[in-house]
Amino acid sequence: MGAHQQLVRENDTIDDVFVVQSGWTCIYKLLPDGGRQVLAFPLPGDIVGISFLTLGRALIALESISEAEVSPLSAAALARVRANHPRVARALDWSHARDVAILTEHLVNLGRRSALVRTGHFIIECAERLRLLGFDTDGGFDLPLNQYLLADALGLTSIHLNRVLRQLREADLATFRAGKFVIHDIKALRELAGFDGAYLAPPPRMP
Amino acid sequence: MGAHQQLVRENDTIDDVFVVQSGWTCIYKLLPDGGRQVLAFPLPGDIVGISFLTLGRALIALESISEAEVSPLSAAALARVRANHPRVARALDWSHARDVAILTEHLVNLGRRSALVRTGHFIIECAERLRLLGFDTDGGFDLPLNQYLLADALGLTSIHLNRVLRQLREADLATFRAGKFVIHDIKALRELAGFDGAYLAPPPRMP
DNA sequence: CGAAAAATTGACCAAACTCAAGGGTGGTGG
DNA sequence: CCACCACCCTTGAGTTTGGTCAATTTTTCG
Numbered sequence: 001m002g003a004h005q006q007l008v009r010e011n012d013t014i015d016d017v018f019v020v021q022s023g024w025t026c027i028y029k030l031l032p033d034g035g036r037q038v039l040a041f042p043l044p045g046d047i048v049g050i051s052f053l054t055l056g057r058a059l060i061a062l063e064s065i066s067e068a069e070v071s072p073l074s075a076a077a078l079a080r081v082r083a084n085h086p087r088v089a090r091a092l093d094w095s096h097a098r099d100v101a102i103l104t105e106h107l108v109n110l111g112r113r114s115a116l117v118r119t120g121h122f123i124i125e126c127a128e129r130l131r132l133l134g135f136d137t138d139g140g141f142d143l144p145l146n147q148y149l150l151a152d153a154l155g156l157t158s159i160h161l162n163r164v165l166r167q168l169r170e171a172d173l174a175t176f177r178a179g180k181f182v183i184h185d186i187k188a189l190r191e192l193a194g195f196d197g198a199y200l201a202p203p204p205r206m207p
Numbered sequence: 208m209g210a211h212q213q214l215v216r217e218n219d220t221i222d223d224v225f226v227v228q229s230g231w232t233c234i235y236k237l238l239p240d241g242g243r244q245v246l247a248f249p250l251p252g253d254i255v256g257i258s259f260l261t262l263g264r265a266l267i268a269l270e271s272i273s274e275a276e277v278s279p280l281s282a283a284a285l286a287r288v289r290a291n292h293p294r295v296a297r298a299l300d301w302s303h304a305r306d307v308a309i310l311t312e313h314l315v316n317l318g319r320r321s322a323l324v325r326t327g328h329f330i331i332e333c334a335e336r337l338r339l340l341g342f343d344t345d346g347g348f349d350l351p352l353n354q355y356l357l358a359d360a361l362g363l364t365s366i367h368l369n370r371v372l373r374q375l376r377e378a379d380l381a382t383f384r385a386g387k388f389v390i391h392d393i394k395a396l397r398e399l400a401g402f403d404g405a406y407l408a409p410p411p412r413m414p
Numbered sequence: 415c416g417a418a419a420a421a422t423t424g425a426c427c428a429a430a431c432t433c434a435a436g437g438g439t440g441g442t443g444g
Numbered sequence: 445c446c447a448c449c450a451c452c453c454t455t456g457a458g459t460t461t462g463g464t465c466a467a468t469t470t471t472t473c474g
Contacts, residue, residue, distance in 0.1 A: 111362030
């Protein structure tokens with residue numbers, strides 16, 4: 001599927017979850033005044049919409065932001081796999097718990113961190129998530145977003161985000177250009193962000 | 208149990224969930240700089256910590272803020288009740304999905320709403336949640352918090368929250384005093400907040 | 415090449431924070 | 445009964461952070 005395809009709209013009735021197989025996606029909510037808050041960027045392996053099966057309808061929208069593969073999975077199929085494969089069921093539970101942990105950290109980010117620290121935290125989180133997926137993020141990583149989308153995730157205007165990115169660049173911490181983050185000094189960036197990756201850690205013992 | 212009792216600290220290892228039976232509680236995260244972000248105020252009937260069973264340890268802290276009853280429930284007991292009572296299992300799923308929806312709305316609140324609108328939204332949400340629990344919130348409701356805690360929930364300083372509360376009072380929308388909100392004009396407040404309560408709605412058909 | 419999208423910048427403004435000082439209020443012990 | 449203390453609330457003055465408006469430049473892509 002191409003970039004910028006809408007897979008779920010707010011208030012859609014839902015019978016499937018969506019399994020991201022490759023590429024970048026985002027989930028968001030719109031506001032009456034036209035604003036948008038990006039809630040998360042589900043990555044390959046992530047499952048979107050588990051809770052909306054229970055609620056009966058989507059409270060958020062889902063969109064691809066790069067070329068992406070996203071597979072719908074019916075509630076019935078999900079229930080079957082859960083029933084027949086306890087280890088998979090546990091993995092699903094863990095995945096969902098981690099999603100909530102990421103959402104929670106995002107909330108903290110918006111509520112209690114300055115634009116600069118918040119942006120730094122976001123960068124480290126992305127790098128860490130990609131690293132756990134097996135990507136090498138030492139020097140940086142692809143993040144195929146424009147600054148509008150990034151700003152909507154970070155609760156900033158795109159203009160202010162632009163200035164924050166310049167600060168990061170001028171402090172030789174990280175550079176964002178053409179959909180790529182280059183990290184110059186990950187140690188300093190982690191320190192700036194006060195990053196504690198415990199919420200991303202895989203479970204103690206999992207298949 | 209009395210007010211201001213800590214039930215779970217961040218990073219505690221966890222074998223139980225906590226069922227709030229009566230009173231007000233809050234869950235929060237602390238920041239390296241001493242700041243605090245309150246994530247939610249679980250009310251009677253809410254269950255705290257389901258996802259931490261899966262993760263093995265708590266990523267948040269839980270505290271009572273008023274006189275409250277909170278019952279621990281072991282993972283084993285929870286699994287048993289799930290297995291034996293499908294309707295209860297469904298209710299638990301729904302409750303958890305709703306918690307995530309509330310968290311999500313809180314995130315939107317912090318990311319994209321002004322202090323005034325955000326505070327208004329919070330008030331309406333509380334009133335609505337209490338109403339769904341059977342309380343009469345037409346004129347207002349008890350909210351046994353101090354302004355520090357409320358500010359930490361809303362991502363504001365207590366000083367600024369105080370000014371926002373004054374604005375609400377002077378606009379004849381709502382008054383907060385001595386742990387009570389009095390709502391003067393709920394219609395106008397809803398409008399101010401752009402409140403859409405869909406995320407709180409009970410499921411289409413539930414026991 | 416040329417149009418559209420995205421990024422960047424400047425000047426100015428508004429929202430929210432900081433610092434500092436008072437005021438209430440309820441509880442406790444003298 | 446009152447003085448005192450702890451905790452919370454309130455307000456003012458000044459600063460900082462982030463937002464708004466309005467260009468201009470750069471990049472992307474057909």
